[in-house]
């Protein structure tokens with residue numbers, strides 16, 4: 001795997017695909033700069049070598065070059081974070097972009113206008129990729145959030161840089177983290193899969209069963225398992241058509257010697273609301289008219305025990321409706337247990353969706369080993385798919 005460390009960028013103009021698709025408020029100010037901070041090490045390495053950086057990104061889903069999607073809105077924030085005044089050009093291909101790129105000096109950074117102002121970007125158009133490629137003499141992909149897309153700037157462009165392309169530091173860390181969980185892992189390995197539905201997590205579970213020792217199933221999806229096993233789940237979330245699949249997962253796990261842990265109790269509510277009446281119930285005896293919205297105290301203690309014994313942890317999906325305070329305790333307890341295990345030397349990866357929002361919301365972001373920056377991309381990696389943005393660099 002070629003990474004930045006394998007190259008010296010002196011006098012090189014390096015085209016870097018970054019993910020500056022950041023949230024903006026009504027005044028067009030960046031409200032979460034995580035993705036900008038994430039690429040800083042890549043940019044600093046290139047500048048310190050004596051190279052220059054040409055940054056390419058998308059922002060939102062423009063239809064008609066709407067001003068609100070212009071990357072000019074992020075220039076100040078990027079300059080502030082990187083510590084260098086960023087130059088900006090109002091196009092990403094054509095004469096203006098070519099002129100700005102040709103004038104770029106070592107130590108300077110140029111940001112191109114939103115790639116998605118051109119439909120050719122998402123179409124993966126080869127001519128468009130070639131025009132982008134003509135702006136630089138080396139290609140770096142550091143946009144994990146779009147690595148699962150075969151777009152012009154994330155994958156197709158790499159064809160124009162044989163021998164002159166590599167991963168950025170962020171992509172390298174993402175790949176390393178997932179490898180630490182699914183390939184070069186230390187046992188016992190525990191995966192916690194939660195969230196709303198079995199159907200959206202089934203491919204992940206099937207892909208990881210060979211690689212793990214414990215599977216904790218939590219959140220809404222656990223009720224499909226409980227009902228399939230004959231439990232009474234009241235009005236809890238269920239996918240009736242996935243009950244056979246749930247039984248088949250239990251069987252596969254048994255054959256592969258993976259211990260599956262289902263919740264034993266739940267916090268139940270009489271409506272899907274923050275103000276609902278609540279009480280605790282055994283997981284398989286939930287009265288009609290009530291629904292399980294969080295894991296119960298016995299479950300939390302049991303799950304924390306498994307986590308404490310683990311050397312490697314993957315967490316994907318909350319174990320309750322953590323967005324509502326009364327149903328957030330299970331997910332918080334899970335986060336705290338993972339943070340403690342991490343402190344004791346376990347490697348923990350949080351990735352692919354809402355568990356990332358949960359660790360951020362509960363201030364546990366810096367207490368786990370790695371929080372993935374790419375929702376969809378991480379999900380596809382966990383499903384065992386080869387991402388086009390990664391394959392294009394490895395070619």
Ligand code: AMP
Nearest residue numbers: 195196219220292293317319320321354
């Ligand atoms: P996912 O995107 O599949 O990881 O699902 C995350 C969502 O699952 C979150 O918005 C949670 O509120 C929701 N969720 C977790 N537990 C439950 C539950 N017991 N009932 C309904 N929704 C749940």
